[in-house]
Amino acid sequence: MPQPIYLDHNATTPLHPEVKRVMVEMLDVFGNPSSLHAFGREARARVEAARAQVAALVNADPVEVIFTGSGSEGNNTVLSLVRCTKTACRCDLGTRKGLVTTAIEHPCVLETAKYLRRLGHPVTILGVDRSGRIDLDELRAAVTPEVGLVSIMTANNETGTIQDIPEAARIAHEAGALFHTDAVQAVGKIPVDVRAWDVDFLTLSAHKIYGPKGVGALVARRGTPLCPLILGGHQEAGRRAGTENTIGIAAMGEAARMRLVEMDTEAPRLAALRDRLRQGIEAAIPDVTFNGHPEHTLPSTLNVSFMGVEGEAILLHLDAVGIAVSTGSACASGSLDPSHVIMALGVPVEYAHGSIRISLGRETTEEHIDTMLRELPPIIANLRSISSAYRR
Amino acid sequence: MTQWVYSDTVRDHFLNPRNVLRDENPEDFDAVGRTGNVKCGDEMVVYLKVDPEALTITDCKWQTYGCASAIASTSMLSEMVRGMTLDAAARITSKDILAALGGLPDNKVHCSVLGDKALRAAIDDYYRRHGMEDRIQTLGPRVVCHCLNVTEEDIEHAVLEGARSFEELQERTKIGTGCGECQEEAQRVLTSFIEKHFGL
Numbered sequence: 001m002p003q004p005i006y007l008d009h010n011a012t013t014p015l016h017p018e019v020k021r022v023m024v025e026m027l028d029v030f031g032n033p034s035s036l037h038a039f040g041r042e043a044r045a046r047v048e049a050a051r052a053q054v055a056a057l058v059n060a061d062p063v064e065v066i067f068t069g070s071g072s073e074g075n076n077t078v079l080s081l082v083r084c085t086k087t088a089c090r091c092d093l094g095t096r097k098g099l100v101t102t103a104i105e106h107p108c109v110l111e112t113a114k115y116l117r118r119l120g121h122p123v124t125i126l127g128v129d130r131s132g133r134i135d136l137d138e139l140r141a142a143v144t145p146e147v148g149l150v151s152i153m154t155a156n157n158e159t160g161t162i163q164d165i166p167e168a169a170r171i172a173h174e175a176g177a178l179f180h181t182d183a184v185q186a187v188g189k190i191p192v193d194v195r196a197w198d199v200d201f202l203t204l205s206a207h208k209i210y211g212p213k214g215v216g217a218l219v220a221r222r223g224t225p226l227c228p229l230i231l232g233g234h235q236e237a238g239r240r241a242g243t244e245n246t247i248g249i250a251a252m253g254e255a256a257r258m259r260l261v262e263m264d265t266e267a268p269r270l271a272a273l274r275d276r277l278r279q280g281i282e283a284a285i286p287d288v289t290f291n292g293h294p295e296h297t298l299p300s301t302l303n304v305s306f307m308g309v310e311g312e313a314i315l316l317h318l319d320a321v322g323i324a325v326s327t328g329s330a331c332a333s334g335s336l337d338p339s340h341v342i343m344a345l346g347v348p349v350e351y352a353h354g355s356i357r358i359s360l361g362r363e364t365t366e367e368h369i370d371t372m373l374r375e376l377p378p379i380i381a382n383l384r385s386i387s388s389a390y391r392r
Numbered sequence: 393m394t395q396w397v398y399s400d401t402v403r404d405h406f407l408n409p410r411n412v413l414r415d416e417n418p419e420d421f422d423a424v425g426r427t428g429n430v431k432c433g434d435e436m437v438v439y440l441k442v443d444p445e446a447l448t449i450t451d452c453k454w455q456t457y458g459c460a461s462a463i464a465s466t467s468m469l470s471e472m473v474r475g476m477t478l479d480a481a482a483r484i485t486s487k488d489i490l491a492a493l494g495g496l497p498d499n500k501v502h503c504s505v506l507g508d509k510a511l512r513a514a515i516d517d518y519y520r521r522h523g524m525e526d527r528i529q530t531l532g533p534r535v536v537c538h539c540l541n542v543t544e545e546d547i548e549h550a551v552l553e554g555a556r557s558f559e560e561l562q563e564r565t566k567i568g569t570g571c572g573e574c575q576e577e578a579q580r581v582l583t584s585f586i587e588k589h590f591g592l
Contacts, residue, residue, distance in 0.1 A: 310433060312459040313406070320407060329433065329459070338433070353433040386412045388437045389430045389457035 004322040005368045009361035010157050010185060010301060011326055016210035016362075022254040023212065026247040033244050034235065043246050050253025054217050057256040058183070058202060059193040066218045066236045067249050071184040071205035072108035074218035075151075077229040077240070078180045078201045079112045082121055082149050084227045091225025096148030096177065098122040102134055103344040104156050109182055110340070113151075122146055128344050131293035132161030139168060143175035150179050154186035158328055158341040158357055159292035160301025162186065166197045173198065178224060184208055184216075188259035189267065189298050200224045206248065210362065211255030215248030262362060270360045271299035273369050277358065278302055280373040285380050289351050291342065300360040303328070305351035308390025309383040314356050317379040323372060328355040350389065398460060399494035405464035410471055413439055413453035421453070423521065425514025427506045432539040432570040434458035436466050438510040442518055447478045454510070461500045468492050469507035482515045484508050509541045536578050539570025544581055551585040558582060
C-alpha cells in the first residue's frame with residue numbers, strides 16, 4: 001500500500017519535528033521546577049519559556065497562562081466557577097449561578113453544563129443555524145442577570161464554523177457575565193487574540209497544534225476569578241496543583257512558537273487545498289451537502305454529507321485505501337444518533353448519517369487531495385449501488 | 393497494519409459484498425422484505441427467488457444502507473440461505489449471523505444485524521403472495537421497536553435474563569433509542585412479561 005494519507009488533523013496532529021527535538025532534549029531535564037537548586041532552576045526556566053511562547057500565540061500575558069493536562073481540563077476548570085464553593089479561591093459570582101453555552105460545544109463543555117443543570121444551576125444551551133452559527137440576539141436575550149458565565153467555542157471541531165467571539169464576549173460583558181471560549185480547534189489555525197477579543201478565559205490543547213497529548217493550557221485573564229479544579233499544590237500560582245509536565249509543557253511551548261512561524265503562510269495554502277477538494281467533490285459526486293459556514297470557517301476543515309450512504313462505511317473504505325478521515329455518523333461512535341453537532345445543524349435525515357470530516361494539516365499536499373478526489377467518488381458510487389436508501 | 397475493528401470475515405464481506413441486487417429487476421423476484429429505516433441509519437431490503445415445489449430459496453439478493461457491519465451481515469446472510477427451505481431460513485437468528493461473521497463489537501449487534509428480520513419479512517411476503525398465510529403466524533414475532541427491530545420475543549428474553557425496568561430493557565436491547573415512539577408500547581409489553589413470568 002502507498003504511504004497512508006492523514007486527513008484527520010482536527011482529531012489530533014503528528015508531532016512537529018522541532019517539537020520532537022525539544023521533547024528528546026527535555027528527557028534529560030529531570031529537575032522539579034519547584035526545587036531551588038540548579039536542576040530545579042533549569043526545569044523552571046524551560047517551563048517559564050514555554051509559558052511565554054504559549055502566551056505569545058494568543059496575545060496573552062505569560063502570567064495569564066496556566067498549564068493543564070488537556071483541553072478538557074481547561075474547560076472543566078472554567079465551568080467549575082459556576083458552582084464555586086470558595087474552598088480554595090476567593091472568587092464569587094454572587095447570585096449569578098447561571099451558565100449560557102451552545103449545542104455544538106465539545107462534550108467536555110456540554111456534559112459539564114448538563115451536570116451543572118442537574119446540580120440546580122440555570123443552564124441555557126443555544127442552538128445554531130444550518131451553517132453552525134449561533135444567533136447573537138438569542139445570546140443577548142439569554143444572558144440574564146442570573147448568568148455568571150458564557151462559554152462559546154471559537155471554532156467547531158466537526159464543521160470548522162467560527163463564531164463571532166469578540167461580539168459574543170461584548171454581549172456577555174455588557175450583561176455582567178464572564179466570557180470563556182474553547183479555542184482548542186482555532187488556535188494555530190487562525191489568529192487568536194485574547195486582548196483584542198476581550199475574553200476572560202480561553203482554552204488550548206497541545207496535541208491539536210503538533211504538540212504531544214496530555215498537555216494543554218488555560219488562559220485566565222488578570223483579575224478574573226478562578227477556581228482550581230485540582231487542589232493541594234502551589235504550582236501554576238496555586239491555580240493548578242501537581243508537579244509540572246515539564247516535557248509536555250516545553251513541547252507545547254515549541255509547538256506554539258512554530259505555529260506563529262508557520263501559520264500565516266500555511267492558512268491560505270490549506271484554504272486553497274480545501275477549496276480544491278470541495279470543488280472536486282461537487283464536480284464528481286451528485287447529492288452531496290456541505291456542513292458548515294462557507295466563509296466563517298477554519299481554512300483546513302471540510303465536512304460533507306453524502307445522500308444514502310453511511311459515514312462509517314465511507315470511513316472504512318477510505319481506510320482500506322490508506323486515507324484517514326473521521327465521521328459524525330452514529331455507527332462510528334456506537335450510539336444511534338449522528339453526532340450532536342450534525343443534529344444541531346439540522347442536516348436532513350437522508351444526509352445526517354452520511355457525513356465525513358476531512359481536516360487538513362501542515363503536511364497535507366496537493367497530491368494528497370488529488371488521491372482523495374480519485375478514491376472517494378468510486379467509493380460513494382459503490383456504496384450507493386448497494387444502498388436501499390439512495391434514489392437512483 | 394494494526395488490527396481492524398472487525399473480524400477478517402466481516403472485512404471481507406464489507407469490502408466485497410456478495411449477492412447485491414444491482415441490475416436485476418426487483419419484480420423478477422418472488423418475495424421482498426424490508427426492515428429498519430433511514431432515520432435510524434440502517435435499512436435493508438432482501439429479495440428472494442423460491443422454488444415453488446420444494447419451497448427452497450434459489451436466490452437471495454439484497455440492498456443495505458448502513459455501516460460496515462450492516463453491509464457485511466446482510467452479505468453473509470445472503471450466502472447462508474441459498475438452498476434452504478423457507479421454514480429453515482425463517483429460523484435463522486441474529487446470533488446465527490453473528491457466529492458466521494466471527495462476532496461483532498457489542499455496540500454493533502443490535503443496530504446492524506437486521507438481516508434476519510428482513511429475511512423473515514420476505515418469507516412472510518412469499519407466504520402471503522401464495523395464499524399460505526397460515527404459515528406466517530408460527531413465524532416472525534411482533535416487532536415493537538421498528539427502528540431497532542426489537543420484537544416481543546426479544547423483550548421476553550430480556551425479562552428472563554433479568555430486565556425489570558424500562559432502563560434495564562433499554563440497556564439490553566437498545567429499544568426505543570431510535571425515534572423513541574415505541575417507548576409507551578415497550579413499557580406495556582415489558583410489564584406484561586414481568587407479570588407473566590414473575591407474577592409481579
